[in-house]
Amino acid sequence: MKRAKGVDRLVGLLVAVVTIAACGGGNSASTPTSSTKSLVVVNTGGDWGSCQRKSFFEPFTAKTGIQIIDGPFLTDGQIKAMVQSKQYNVDVVYPSANLALPSAGKNVLEPIDYKVVNNSELAAGTFTTYGTSIDIYAWAMGYRTDKFGGQTPSTWADFFDTKKFPGKRAMPGDNDVPAVLYAALLADGVAPDKLLPLDVNRALNKLSTIKSSIVWYATGSQGQDLLKSGEVTMGQEYANRVTSLRDAGSPVDISWDGQVVAGDLMGVPKGDPNTSAAMQFIAFVTSKDVNGTFSFCAAGAPSNVKSTPNPKIANDLPTTHLNQTHVVETSEALAEYVAAHFDSITTAFNNWRSS
Protein backbone atom coordinates (compact mmCIF):
# COMPACT_ATOMS: atom_id res chain seq x y z
CA MET A 1 0.00 0.00 0.00
CA LYS A 2 1.32 3.37 -1.01
CA ARG A 3 0.14 5.29 2.01
CA ALA A 4 1.45 2.73 4.47
CA LYS A 5 4.89 2.94 2.88
CA GLY A 6 4.93 6.71 3.36
CA VAL A 7 4.03 6.29 7.01
CA ASP A 8 6.76 3.68 7.45
CA ARG A 9 9.31 6.05 6.01
CA LEU A 10 8.14 8.86 8.30
CA VAL A 11 8.40 6.61 11.34
CA GLY A 12 11.88 5.52 10.27
CA LEU A 13 12.95 9.12 9.95
CA LEU A 14 11.54 9.97 13.39
CA VAL A 15 13.36 7.06 14.99
CA ALA A 16 16.60 8.18 13.37
CA VAL A 17 16.15 11.75 14.59
CA VAL A 18 15.37 10.64 18.15
CA THR A 19 18.36 8.30 18.20
CA ILE A 20 20.72 11.00 17.02
CA ALA A 21 19.31 13.47 19.54
CA ALA A 22 19.67 10.94 22.37
CA CYS A 23 23.27 10.21 21.47
CA GLY A 24 24.18 13.86 21.11
CA GLY A 25 23.35 14.92 24.64
CA GLY A 26 24.55 13.95 28.05
CA ASN A 27 27.60 11.82 27.30
CA SER A 28 30.10 14.58 27.61
CA ALA A 29 31.04 13.66 31.17
CA SER A 30 31.64 10.00 30.54
CA THR A 31 35.01 10.33 28.90
CA PRO A 32 37.79 10.94 31.39
CA THR A 33 40.10 13.74 30.41
CA SER A 34 43.23 14.95 32.11
CA SER A 35 42.14 18.56 31.89
CA THR A 36 38.40 18.97 32.31
CA LYS A 37 36.81 21.06 29.59
CA SER A 38 33.21 20.77 30.74
CA LEU A 39 31.26 19.77 33.82
CA VAL A 40 27.70 18.48 33.93
CA VAL A 41 25.84 20.04 36.86
CA VAL A 42 22.25 19.38 37.93
CA ASN A 43 19.96 22.17 36.82
CA THR A 44 16.28 21.70 37.50
CA GLY A 45 15.21 24.54 35.23
CA GLY A 46 12.62 27.26 35.75
CA ASP A 47 13.44 30.64 37.30
CA TRP A 48 15.70 28.87 39.76
CA GLY A 49 17.70 27.20 36.97
CA SER A 50 18.20 30.28 34.83
CA CYS A 51 19.29 32.20 37.93
CA GLN A 52 21.84 29.49 38.73
CA ARG A 53 23.21 29.73 35.22
CA LYS A 54 23.54 33.48 35.48
CA SER A 55 25.01 33.75 38.97
CA PHE A 56 27.02 30.51 39.27
CA PHE A 57 27.64 28.77 35.93
CA GLU A 58 28.62 31.68 33.69
CA PRO A 59 30.98 33.34 36.21
CA PHE A 60 32.64 29.96 36.81
CA THR A 61 33.20 29.48 33.08
CA ALA A 62 34.54 33.02 32.82
CA LYS A 63 37.02 32.35 35.60
CA THR A 64 38.19 28.82 34.75
CA GLY A 65 37.29 28.27 31.10
CA ILE A 66 35.35 25.13 32.08
CA GLN A 67 31.95 24.95 30.40
CA ILE A 68 28.95 24.01 32.54
CA ILE A 69 26.34 21.75 30.96
CA ASP A 70 22.85 21.43 32.46
CA GLY A 71 22.22 17.93 33.80
CA PRO A 72 19.01 16.26 34.98
CA PHE A 73 18.12 15.90 38.65
CA LEU A 74 18.96 12.37 39.80
CA THR A 75 17.30 10.59 42.72
CA ASP A 76 19.50 8.84 45.26
CA GLY A 77 18.69 5.57 43.53
CA GLN A 78 19.78 6.94 40.18
CA ILE A 79 23.02 8.28 41.68
CA LYS A 80 23.77 4.83 43.12
CA ALA A 81 23.00 3.19 39.79
CA MET A 82 25.28 5.65 38.00
CA VAL A 83 28.17 4.90 40.36
CA GLN A 84 27.62 1.14 40.17
CA SER A 85 27.61 1.18 36.37
CA LYS A 86 30.45 3.76 36.24
CA GLN A 87 28.52 5.74 33.62
CA TYR A 88 29.19 9.24 34.90
CA ASN A 89 26.57 11.37 33.16
CA VAL A 90 26.43 14.08 35.81
CA ASP A 91 29.47 15.37 37.72
CA VAL A 92 27.74 17.49 40.36
CA VAL A 93 24.58 15.86 41.74
CA TYR A 94 22.08 16.80 44.46
CA PRO A 95 22.03 13.90 46.93
CA SER A 96 19.37 13.88 49.65
CA ALA A 97 20.50 14.74 53.17
CA ASN A 98 20.16 11.03 53.98
CA LEU A 99 22.64 10.00 51.28
CA ALA A 100 25.20 12.66 52.14
CA LEU A 101 25.67 11.22 55.64
CA PRO A 102 28.97 9.48 56.46
CA SER A 103 27.24 6.08 56.80
CA ALA A 104 25.29 6.18 53.54
CA GLY A 105 27.60 8.21 51.30
CA LYS A 106 30.74 6.12 51.69
CA ASN A 107 30.32 3.98 48.57
CA VAL A 108 28.37 6.45 46.49
CA LEU A 109 29.89 9.90 46.86
CA GLU A 110 33.36 11.45 46.89
CA PRO A 111 34.12 13.10 50.23
CA ILE A 112 33.99 16.87 49.82
CA ASP A 113 37.52 18.23 49.77
CA TYR A 114 37.33 20.81 52.54
CA LYS A 115 40.87 21.90 51.73
CA VAL A 116 39.42 23.33 48.52
CA VAL A 117 35.95 24.18 49.84
CA ASN A 118 36.02 26.67 52.71
CA ASN A 119 33.42 25.41 55.18
CA SER A 120 34.34 27.84 57.96
CA GLU A 121 31.94 30.38 56.46
CA LEU A 122 29.03 27.97 55.83
CA ALA A 123 25.91 27.96 58.00
CA ALA A 124 25.64 25.16 60.55
CA GLY A 125 23.72 22.12 59.32
CA THR A 126 24.35 22.91 55.65
CA PHE A 127 27.40 20.74 54.97
CA THR A 128 28.36 17.13 55.66
CA THR A 129 31.23 14.81 54.81
CA TYR A 130 29.70 14.11 51.39
CA GLY A 131 27.63 17.19 50.61
CA THR A 132 27.85 21.00 50.65
CA SER A 133 24.79 23.25 50.33
CA ILE A 134 24.68 25.59 47.38
CA ASP A 135 21.79 27.47 49.00
CA ILE A 136 19.18 27.19 51.73
CA TYR A 137 15.52 26.65 50.93
CA ALA A 138 12.42 26.03 53.02
CA TRP A 139 9.04 24.36 53.08
CA ALA A 140 6.69 27.05 54.35
CA MET A 141 2.96 27.63 54.49
CA GLY A 142 1.46 29.42 51.50
CA TYR A 143 -2.16 30.54 51.58
CA ARG A 144 -4.76 32.35 49.49
CA THR A 145 -5.53 35.85 50.69
CA ASP A 146 -8.93 35.90 48.94
CA LYS A 147 -10.65 32.88 50.52
CA PHE A 148 -10.84 33.46 54.25
CA GLY A 149 -12.82 36.69 54.52
CA GLY A 150 -9.92 38.78 55.80
CA GLN A 151 -8.66 36.25 58.34
CA THR A 152 -4.98 35.37 58.08
CA PRO A 153 -3.67 31.91 58.92
CA SER A 154 -0.21 31.89 60.46
CA THR A 155 0.62 28.56 62.09
CA TRP A 156 0.44 24.84 61.23
CA ALA A 157 -2.43 24.63 63.71
CA ASP A 158 -4.36 27.00 61.40
CA PHE A 159 -3.40 24.76 58.47
CA PHE A 160 -5.18 21.85 60.16
CA ASP A 161 -8.24 23.96 61.05
CA THR A 162 -10.48 23.50 58.01
CA LYS A 163 -13.48 25.01 59.84
CA LYS A 164 -11.87 28.37 60.37
CA PHE A 165 -9.94 28.22 57.08
CA PRO A 166 -12.01 26.14 54.65
CA GLY A 167 -10.62 24.56 51.49
CA LYS A 168 -8.17 21.91 50.41
CA ARG A 169 -4.52 21.65 51.41
CA ALA A 170 -1.54 20.84 49.21
CA MET A 171 1.22 18.75 50.78
CA PRO A 172 4.40 17.26 49.26
CA GLY A 173 3.59 13.62 50.10
CA ASP A 174 5.26 12.41 46.89
CA ASN A 175 8.33 14.52 47.50
CA ASP A 176 9.28 14.93 51.14
CA VAL A 177 7.38 12.72 53.59
CA PRO A 178 9.41 13.79 56.68
CA ALA A 179 8.59 17.47 56.02
CA VAL A 180 4.88 16.57 55.99
CA LEU A 181 5.24 14.73 59.29
CA TYR A 182 7.17 17.62 60.89
CA ALA A 183 4.38 20.05 59.96
CA ALA A 184 1.75 17.74 61.47
CA LEU A 185 3.72 17.35 64.68
CA LEU A 186 4.28 21.11 65.02
CA ALA A 187 0.53 21.62 64.50
CA ASP A 188 -0.13 19.08 67.25
CA GLY A 189 1.95 21.13 69.68
CA VAL A 190 5.32 19.36 69.55
CA ALA A 191 8.26 21.73 70.01
CA PRO A 192 10.81 21.72 67.14
CA ASP A 193 13.58 20.47 69.44
CA LYS A 194 11.37 17.62 70.72
CA LEU A 195 10.69 15.99 67.32
CA LEU A 196 13.01 13.04 67.98
CA PRO A 197 12.36 10.21 68.27
CA LEU A 198 9.82 10.86 65.54
CA ASP A 199 6.29 9.91 66.65
CA VAL A 200 5.00 8.82 63.24
CA ASN A 201 1.66 7.61 64.59
CA ARG A 202 0.97 10.92 66.29
CA ALA A 203 1.75 12.74 63.04
CA LEU A 204 -0.50 10.43 61.03
CA ASN A 205 -3.33 10.82 63.53
CA LYS A 206 -3.06 14.57 63.15
CA LEU A 207 -3.01 14.26 59.37
CA SER A 208 -6.10 12.01 59.56
CA THR A 209 -8.11 14.98 60.82
CA ILE A 210 -7.82 16.67 57.39
CA LYS A 211 -7.04 13.63 55.23
CA SER A 212 -9.95 14.09 52.85
CA SER A 213 -8.88 17.69 52.21
CA ILE A 214 -5.25 16.95 51.37
CA VAL A 215 -4.03 17.02 47.77
CA TRP A 216 -0.66 15.24 47.57
CA TYR A 217 1.86 16.50 45.07
CA ALA A 218 5.28 15.53 43.80
CA THR A 219 7.06 18.54 42.31
CA GLY A 220 7.35 22.16 43.36
CA SER A 221 5.62 23.32 40.19
CA GLN A 222 2.62 21.07 40.88
CA GLY A 223 2.30 22.48 44.39
CA GLN A 224 2.60 26.02 43.08
CA ASP A 225 0.00 25.34 40.40
CA LEU A 226 -2.50 24.02 42.97
CA LEU A 227 -2.22 27.25 44.95
CA LYS A 228 -2.24 29.46 41.89
CA SER A 229 -5.37 27.89 40.41
CA GLY A 230 -7.12 28.10 43.77
CA GLU A 231 -7.76 24.36 43.89
CA VAL A 232 -6.21 24.48 47.35
CA THR A 233 -6.51 27.40 49.75
CA MET A 234 -3.35 26.51 51.66
CA GLY A 235 -0.28 24.47 50.98
CA GLN A 236 2.99 23.31 52.40
CA GLU A 237 5.10 24.73 49.59
CA TYR A 238 8.61 25.66 48.63
CA ALA A 239 8.82 29.18 50.08
CA ASN A 240 10.26 30.69 46.89
CA ARG A 241 7.36 29.26 44.89
CA VAL A 242 4.90 31.16 47.09
CA THR A 243 6.74 34.48 47.08
CA SER A 244 7.21 34.34 43.31
CA LEU A 245 3.46 33.70 42.87
CA ARG A 246 2.72 36.67 45.11
CA ASP A 247 5.15 38.87 43.18
CA ALA A 248 3.48 37.82 39.93
CA GLY A 249 0.18 39.16 41.26
CA SER A 250 -1.58 36.05 42.58
CA PRO A 251 -3.64 36.59 45.76
CA VAL A 252 -1.33 34.49 47.92
CA ASP A 253 0.98 35.10 50.86
CA ILE A 254 3.38 33.19 53.04
CA SER A 255 3.72 32.39 56.72
CA TRP A 256 7.19 31.54 58.00
CA ASP A 257 6.06 30.15 61.35
CA GLY A 258 7.14 26.53 61.55
CA GLN A 259 9.10 26.54 58.29
CA VAL A 260 11.10 23.42 57.51
CA VAL A 261 14.55 24.67 56.46
CA ALA A 262 16.95 22.59 54.36
CA GLY A 263 20.13 22.99 52.37
CA ASP A 264 20.38 22.01 48.70
CA LEU A 265 23.34 19.68 49.02
CA MET A 266 25.75 19.25 46.14
CA GLY A 267 27.82 16.08 45.90
CA VAL A 268 30.16 14.33 43.50
CA PRO A 269 29.57 10.70 42.42
CA LYS A 270 32.28 8.34 43.67
CA GLY A 271 34.97 7.78 41.06
CA ASP A 272 33.82 10.61 38.83
CA PRO A 273 36.62 11.43 36.35
CA ASN A 274 36.08 15.17 36.83
CA THR A 275 36.17 15.13 40.62
CA SER A 276 38.81 17.83 41.07
CA ALA A 277 37.03 20.26 38.73
CA ALA A 278 33.76 19.46 40.52
CA MET A 279 35.35 20.36 43.87
CA GLN A 280 36.62 23.55 42.31
CA PHE A 281 33.05 24.32 41.20
CA ILE A 282 31.61 23.64 44.65
CA ALA A 283 34.29 25.84 46.25
CA PHE A 284 33.55 28.62 43.77
CA VAL A 285 29.77 28.71 44.20
CA THR A 286 29.92 28.56 48.01
CA SER A 287 32.57 31.27 48.26
CA LYS A 288 31.76 34.53 50.02
CA ASP A 289 31.74 36.71 46.92
CA VAL A 290 29.71 34.40 44.67
CA ASN A 291 27.22 32.63 46.93
CA GLY A 292 25.05 35.66 47.70
CA THR A 293 24.67 36.80 44.07
CA PHE A 294 22.08 34.07 43.52
CA SER A 295 19.56 35.94 45.69
CA PHE A 296 19.55 38.80 43.18
CA CYS A 297 17.58 36.69 40.70
CA ALA A 298 15.82 34.03 42.84
CA ALA A 299 14.63 33.72 46.42
CA GLY A 300 17.33 31.27 47.51
CA ALA A 301 19.15 32.08 50.71
CA PRO A 302 22.95 31.85 50.65
CA SER A 303 24.55 29.04 52.65
CA ASN A 304 27.68 31.19 53.14
CA VAL A 305 26.91 33.39 56.13
CA LYS A 306 29.60 35.92 55.15
CA SER A 307 28.08 36.59 51.73
CA THR A 308 25.74 39.49 51.03
CA PRO A 309 22.20 38.55 49.99
CA ASN A 310 19.97 40.87 48.01
CA PRO A 311 18.63 43.39 50.59
CA LYS A 312 15.41 43.83 48.57
CA ILE A 313 14.28 40.25 49.08
CA ALA A 314 15.82 39.72 52.50
CA ASN A 315 12.31 39.42 53.89
CA ASP A 316 11.57 36.51 51.53
CA LEU A 317 14.60 34.46 52.54
CA PRO A 318 14.17 31.56 54.97
CA THR A 319 17.33 32.62 56.82
CA THR A 320 15.75 35.96 57.79
CA HIS A 321 13.00 34.19 59.75
CA LEU A 322 15.04 31.83 61.89
CA ASN A 323 13.96 33.75 65.00
CA GLN A 324 10.53 32.10 64.61
CA THR A 325 9.68 28.41 65.14
CA HIS A 326 11.49 26.30 62.54
CA VAL A 327 12.89 22.84 61.84
CA VAL A 328 16.29 22.29 60.18
CA GLU A 329 15.66 19.21 58.06
CA THR A 330 19.26 18.76 56.96
CA SER A 331 20.66 19.00 60.49
CA GLU A 332 22.70 15.91 61.25
CA ALA A 333 20.44 14.75 64.09
CA LEU A 334 17.24 14.77 61.99
CA ALA A 335 18.92 13.47 58.84
CA GLU A 336 20.63 10.61 60.71
CA TYR A 337 17.36 9.62 62.35
CA VAL A 338 15.36 9.72 59.12
CA ALA A 339 18.06 7.81 57.22
CA ALA A 340 18.11 5.07 59.86
CA HIS A 341 14.30 4.72 59.86
CA PHE A 342 13.50 5.66 56.29
CA ASP A 343 11.86 2.35 55.34
CA SER A 344 9.58 2.16 58.35
CA ILE A 345 8.58 5.83 58.01
CA THR A 346 7.80 5.50 54.29
CA THR A 347 5.89 2.25 54.73
CA ALA A 348 3.84 3.57 57.65
CA PHE A 349 3.02 6.71 55.69
CA ASN A 350 2.05 4.78 52.53
CA ASN A 351 -0.09 2.30 54.44
CA TRP A 352 -1.88 5.14 56.21
CA ARG A 353 -2.31 7.05 52.96
CA SER A 354 -3.88 4.11 51.12
CA SER A 355 -6.20 3.10 53.97
Next chain:
Amino acid sequence: MVFFFAWPLVQMVFRSVTDPEPGFDNYVRFAQTPSGVRSLLETLGMSALVTLICAVVGYVYAYAVRFASPRIAALLLFAVLFPAGVNVLVRTFALQVVLRDTGIINQLLLRVHLINEHLTLIRTEFAVALGMTCMLLPYMVLPVYSVMRGINPEYVQAAAGLGARPVVAFLRVFLPMSLPGLYAGGLIVFVAGLGFYVVPQLLGNNAGGRFLSQYTADYMAQAEWGYGSAIGTVLLLVTLTTLATAARVLKVGEILRRSFGGAR
Protein backbone atom coordinates in the same frame (compact mmCIF):
# COMPACT_ATOMS: atom_id res chain seq x y z
CA MET B 1 15.37 -9.11 20.58
CA VAL B 2 16.26 -11.78 23.10
CA PHE B 3 19.25 -9.78 24.24
CA PHE B 4 17.40 -6.51 24.68
CA PHE B 5 14.14 -7.77 26.15
CA ALA B 6 14.56 -11.21 27.70
CA TRP B 7 17.94 -10.75 29.37
CA PRO B 8 16.98 -7.68 31.46
CA LEU B 9 13.85 -9.55 32.60
CA VAL B 10 15.93 -12.54 33.66
CA GLN B 11 18.19 -10.16 35.59
CA MET B 12 15.17 -8.58 37.24
CA VAL B 13 13.75 -11.91 38.40
CA PHE B 14 17.20 -12.99 39.59
CA ARG B 15 17.69 -9.77 41.53
CA SER B 16 14.28 -10.06 43.20
CA VAL B 17 15.40 -13.25 44.98
CA THR B 18 19.03 -12.28 45.67
CA ASP B 19 19.04 -8.59 46.68
CA PRO B 20 19.62 -7.86 49.57
CA GLU B 21 19.72 -11.53 50.59
CA PRO B 22 18.92 -14.81 48.83
CA GLY B 23 15.35 -15.93 49.42
CA PHE B 24 11.79 -14.79 48.95
CA ASP B 25 11.89 -12.02 51.57
CA ASN B 26 11.01 -9.35 49.01
CA TYR B 27 7.85 -11.20 48.01
CA VAL B 28 6.83 -11.79 51.61
CA ARG B 29 7.39 -8.10 52.32
CA PHE B 30 5.19 -7.12 49.40
CA ALA B 31 2.40 -9.51 50.40
CA GLN B 32 2.49 -8.13 53.94
CA THR B 33 2.38 -4.46 52.95
CA PRO B 34 -1.25 -3.31 52.66
CA SER B 35 -0.41 -0.29 50.51
CA GLY B 36 1.47 -2.51 48.06
CA VAL B 37 -1.32 -5.06 47.72
CA ARG B 38 -3.86 -2.27 47.35
CA SER B 39 -1.78 -0.80 44.55
CA LEU B 40 -1.76 -4.13 42.73
CA LEU B 41 -5.54 -4.44 43.05
CA GLU B 42 -6.04 -0.83 41.96
CA THR B 43 -3.81 -1.40 38.92
CA LEU B 44 -5.69 -4.54 37.88
CA GLY B 45 -9.15 -3.14 38.63
CA MET B 46 -8.62 0.16 36.85
CA SER B 47 -7.05 -1.52 33.80
CA ALA B 48 -10.02 -3.90 33.58
CA LEU B 49 -12.50 -1.01 33.90
CA VAL B 50 -10.72 1.00 31.21
CA THR B 51 -10.65 -2.07 28.95
CA LEU B 52 -14.42 -2.37 29.34
CA ILE B 53 -15.02 1.32 28.60
CA CYS B 54 -12.68 1.21 25.61
CA ALA B 55 -14.46 -1.91 24.34
CA VAL B 56 -17.89 -0.24 24.39
CA VAL B 57 -16.80 3.15 23.10
CA GLY B 58 -14.25 1.74 20.68
CA TYR B 59 -16.69 -0.76 19.20
CA VAL B 60 -19.33 1.87 18.50
CA TYR B 61 -16.68 4.18 17.07
CA ALA B 62 -15.16 1.49 14.85
CA TYR B 63 -18.66 0.55 13.65
CA ALA B 64 -19.32 4.15 12.69
CA VAL B 65 -16.02 4.30 10.79
CA ARG B 66 -16.72 1.02 9.02
CA PHE B 67 -20.07 2.15 7.62
CA ALA B 68 -19.38 5.85 7.06
CA SER B 69 -18.64 7.27 3.62
CA PRO B 70 -14.94 7.07 2.74
CA ARG B 71 -14.37 10.77 3.42
CA ILE B 72 -16.07 10.71 6.84
CA ALA B 73 -14.32 7.44 7.67
CA ALA B 74 -10.93 8.99 6.93
CA LEU B 75 -11.83 11.99 9.10
CA LEU B 76 -12.98 9.76 11.97
CA LEU B 77 -9.82 7.65 11.79
CA PHE B 78 -7.70 10.78 11.73
CA ALA B 79 -9.58 12.09 14.78
CA VAL B 80 -8.75 9.00 16.81
CA LEU B 81 -5.18 8.61 15.54
CA PHE B 82 -3.98 12.20 15.63
CA PRO B 83 -4.09 12.61 19.44
CA ALA B 84 -2.10 9.38 19.78
CA GLY B 85 0.79 11.26 18.18
CA VAL B 86 0.75 13.92 20.91
CA ASN B 87 2.86 13.28 23.99
CA VAL B 88 1.01 11.61 26.87
CA LEU B 89 2.30 14.24 29.30
CA VAL B 90 0.95 17.08 27.19
CA ARG B 91 -2.46 15.44 26.90
CA THR B 92 -2.57 14.67 30.62
CA PHE B 93 -1.77 18.28 31.51
CA ALA B 94 -4.50 19.38 29.10
CA LEU B 95 -7.00 17.12 30.90
CA GLN B 96 -5.85 18.64 34.19
CA VAL B 97 -6.77 22.09 32.93
CA VAL B 98 -10.16 20.80 31.79
CA LEU B 99 -11.03 18.83 34.91
CA ARG B 100 -9.76 20.79 37.87
CA ASP B 101 -11.97 22.61 40.36
CA THR B 102 -11.24 25.92 38.69
CA GLY B 103 -11.09 24.31 35.24
CA ILE B 104 -13.09 24.79 32.08
CA ILE B 105 -15.96 22.39 32.87
CA ASN B 106 -16.54 23.72 36.38
CA GLN B 107 -16.30 27.36 35.33
CA LEU B 108 -18.76 26.82 32.51
CA LEU B 109 -21.28 24.98 34.70
CA LEU B 110 -20.94 27.61 37.44
CA ARG B 111 -21.33 30.42 34.92
CA VAL B 112 -24.63 29.07 33.61
CA HIS B 113 -25.78 28.27 37.18
CA LEU B 114 -26.24 24.55 36.55
CA ILE B 115 -24.27 23.96 39.74
CA ASN B 116 -23.65 26.13 42.80
CA GLU B 117 -20.47 24.51 44.01
CA HIS B 118 -17.72 23.06 41.88
CA LEU B 119 -17.86 19.36 41.03
CA THR B 120 -14.92 17.28 42.17
CA LEU B 121 -13.65 15.92 38.86
CA ILE B 122 -9.90 15.83 39.18
CA ARG B 123 -8.04 13.56 41.61
CA THR B 124 -10.77 10.94 41.43
CA GLU B 125 -11.04 7.44 40.00
CA PHE B 126 -13.27 8.97 37.34
CA ALA B 127 -10.46 11.25 36.15
CA VAL B 128 -8.01 8.35 35.97
CA ALA B 129 -10.48 6.22 34.01
CA LEU B 130 -11.20 9.10 31.65
CA GLY B 131 -7.53 9.90 31.13
CA MET B 132 -6.55 6.29 30.49
CA THR B 133 -9.46 5.82 28.11
CA CYS B 134 -8.31 8.86 26.14
CA MET B 135 -4.80 7.43 25.85
CA LEU B 136 -5.77 3.85 25.05
CA LEU B 137 -8.86 4.17 22.85
CA PRO B 138 -6.91 4.09 19.54
CA TYR B 139 -5.51 0.67 20.44
CA MET B 140 -9.06 -0.63 20.69
CA VAL B 141 -10.50 1.12 17.65
CA LEU B 142 -7.81 -0.04 15.23
CA PRO B 143 -7.99 -3.84 15.65
CA VAL B 144 -11.80 -3.74 15.89
CA TYR B 145 -12.03 -1.64 12.73
CA SER B 146 -9.52 -3.87 10.99
CA VAL B 147 -11.59 -6.99 11.73
CA MET B 148 -14.86 -5.25 10.82
CA ARG B 149 -13.43 -4.27 7.47
CA GLY B 150 -12.85 -7.94 6.72
CA ILE B 151 -16.51 -8.80 7.31
CA ASN B 152 -18.50 -8.91 4.11
CA PRO B 153 -21.65 -6.78 4.66
CA GLU B 154 -23.53 -9.16 2.40
CA TYR B 155 -23.68 -11.63 5.28
CA VAL B 156 -25.78 -9.14 7.23
CA GLN B 157 -27.88 -8.45 4.13
CA ALA B 158 -28.34 -12.20 3.69
CA ALA B 159 -29.54 -12.49 7.27
CA ALA B 160 -31.96 -9.64 6.67
CA GLY B 161 -33.05 -11.27 3.46
CA LEU B 162 -33.87 -14.43 5.39
CA GLY B 163 -36.15 -12.40 7.65
CA ALA B 164 -33.94 -11.33 10.56
CA ARG B 165 -34.66 -7.93 12.05
CA PRO B 166 -31.64 -5.54 11.91
CA VAL B 167 -30.90 -5.96 15.62
CA VAL B 168 -30.97 -9.72 15.36
CA ALA B 169 -28.86 -9.69 12.21
CA PHE B 170 -26.27 -7.56 14.01
CA LEU B 171 -26.25 -9.60 17.20
CA ARG B 172 -26.17 -13.03 15.57
CA VAL B 173 -24.11 -12.38 12.46
CA PHE B 174 -22.00 -9.21 12.62
CA LEU B 175 -21.10 -9.12 16.33
CA PRO B 176 -19.79 -12.71 16.56
CA MET B 177 -17.68 -12.17 13.46
CA SER B 178 -16.21 -8.96 14.89
CA LEU B 179 -15.46 -10.36 18.35
CA PRO B 180 -11.86 -11.29 17.49
CA GLY B 181 -11.12 -7.58 17.07
CA LEU B 182 -12.55 -6.85 20.52
CA TYR B 183 -10.46 -9.61 22.08
CA ALA B 184 -7.27 -8.36 20.47
CA GLY B 185 -7.97 -4.72 21.34
CA GLY B 186 -9.00 -5.64 24.86
CA LEU B 187 -5.78 -7.47 25.45
CA ILE B 188 -3.62 -4.62 24.17
CA VAL B 189 -5.51 -2.05 26.24
CA PHE B 190 -5.47 -4.14 29.42
CA VAL B 191 -1.78 -4.97 29.30
CA ALA B 192 -0.79 -1.41 28.33
CA GLY B 193 -2.98 -0.07 31.16
CA LEU B 194 -1.08 -2.08 33.76
CA GLY B 195 2.03 0.01 33.21
CA PHE B 196 0.46 3.46 33.39
CA TYR B 197 2.19 6.05 35.58
CA VAL B 198 1.71 9.61 34.36
CA VAL B 199 -2.10 9.56 34.20
CA PRO B 200 -2.78 8.23 37.71
CA GLN B 201 0.01 10.43 39.09
CA LEU B 202 -1.42 13.65 37.65
CA LEU B 203 -5.16 12.92 37.59
CA GLY B 204 -5.57 10.42 40.43
CA ASN B 205 -6.19 11.25 44.07
CA ASN B 206 -2.82 9.72 45.02
CA ALA B 207 -4.38 8.58 48.27
CA GLY B 208 -6.46 5.43 48.09
CA GLY B 209 -5.62 3.96 44.76
CA ARG B 210 -2.07 4.42 43.61
CA PHE B 211 -0.85 2.44 40.64
CA LEU B 212 1.82 -0.16 41.17
CA SER B 213 4.19 1.95 39.09
CA GLN B 214 3.71 4.86 41.52
CA TYR B 215 4.18 2.61 44.53
CA THR B 216 7.36 1.14 43.06
CA ALA B 217 8.81 4.59 42.29
CA ASP B 218 9.13 5.30 46.04
CA TYR B 219 11.40 2.32 46.49
CA MET B 220 13.37 2.68 43.29
CA ALA B 221 14.25 6.26 44.31
CA GLN B 222 15.88 4.76 47.40
CA ALA B 223 17.75 2.20 45.27
CA GLU B 224 15.90 -0.75 46.76
CA TRP B 225 16.43 -2.70 43.56
CA GLY B 226 15.56 -6.08 45.06
CA TYR B 227 12.16 -5.03 46.37
CA GLY B 228 11.37 -3.09 43.21
CA SER B 229 12.35 -6.09 41.10
CA ALA B 230 10.05 -8.33 43.15
CA ILE B 231 7.10 -6.00 42.48
CA GLY B 232 8.06 -5.90 38.80
CA THR B 233 8.14 -9.69 38.73
CA VAL B 234 4.68 -9.91 40.30
CA LEU B 235 3.30 -7.58 37.63
CA LEU B 236 5.14 -9.52 34.93
CA LEU B 237 3.57 -12.76 36.14
CA VAL B 238 0.11 -11.19 36.13
CA THR B 239 0.67 -9.95 32.58
CA LEU B 240 2.00 -13.28 31.34
CA THR B 241 -0.89 -15.13 32.96
CA THR B 242 -3.31 -12.81 31.20
CA LEU B 243 -1.56 -13.33 27.89
CA ALA B 244 -1.39 -17.10 28.31
CA THR B 245 -5.06 -17.36 29.24
CA ALA B 246 -6.03 -15.14 26.34
CA ALA B 247 -3.87 -17.11 23.93
CA ARG B 248 -5.47 -20.36 24.98
CA VAL B 249 -9.10 -19.32 25.40
CA LEU B 250 -9.47 -16.62 22.77
CA LYS B 251 -6.79 -17.63 20.27
CA VAL B 252 -5.66 -14.02 20.20
CA GLY B 253 -2.37 -14.74 18.51
CA GLU B 254 -4.13 -16.03 15.44
CA ILE B 255 -6.52 -13.07 15.46
CA LEU B 256 -3.67 -10.58 15.68
CA ARG B 257 -1.88 -12.29 12.81
CA ARG B 258 -5.01 -12.27 10.73
CA SER B 259 -6.11 -8.72 11.47
CA PHE B 260 -2.74 -7.00 11.14
CA GLY B 261 -1.03 -9.39 8.72
CA GLY B 262 -4.11 -9.61 6.50
CA ALA B 263 -4.43 -5.87 6.03
CA ARG B 264 -1.20 -5.51 4.07
